[in-house]
Amino acid sequence: MASILIENLDQRKVEAIDLSRPVLKHLQDQQIDWMFACGGKGRCTTCKFELCSDAQALEPDSEAETRYRRQGALKKNERLACQAKLTGDIRIRVPDECKLPHMHYSDE
Template sequence: MDNSAMCTFGPSGSTLVFAVEFSLFQSTENAMTKLTIENLFHRELEVHDLSKSLLHHLHSHGVDWMHSCGAKGRCTTCKAIVVSGLQHLNAPTAPELRYRQEGLLRENERLACQATLQDDVCIRVPESGKLPHVQYSP
């Protein structure tokens, strides 16, 4: 698809032609994708605002997900194991890369406070993140 427009106009018969470049983008606020939590009985959450973190979506759907640093990427308590769709998440953030270097975050794990969806993703709650009052499936 062509991403430029040509316009012609001018005073008293003269013509001025210029090209305007513009980019087409997909709105992240009205898109709909699915976040599935495998070991919460395959609970599926519809996600509409792709600019928000996994942690935001989990909490806004009433899923109690462990976190302790205020969603600032300063700890690993909100860790999620990505079962499928890792390629549908944003690139790892600086805190996540640091935790990987320190051996605290594996390649298939992301911080729920740092990761954002671009398409369907399936995650699991890690053993370290399981809350005592929540019932989990195998």
């Protein structure tokens, strides 16, 4: 089991039991609204998150993430929630450009 701490959603913590599933699925299981436009297929970057902890707590980049990095659409500390899979506990933030208008985001 691993956990996802979302710093700018009031330190919301999500427990992830099945590590074979991507981060986005764990967020959806907890009814956390998270932007995604392509249905979680790695065809866009709307579901990206900023990683605030050790990158080793995630599996290596998927093919889609590698492609978007080469295109400059993903920064070094960003991952796609629909692609990234946990190997341990992570801390993340919702980037400003991916925030949903109906959600309240904290400064922390």
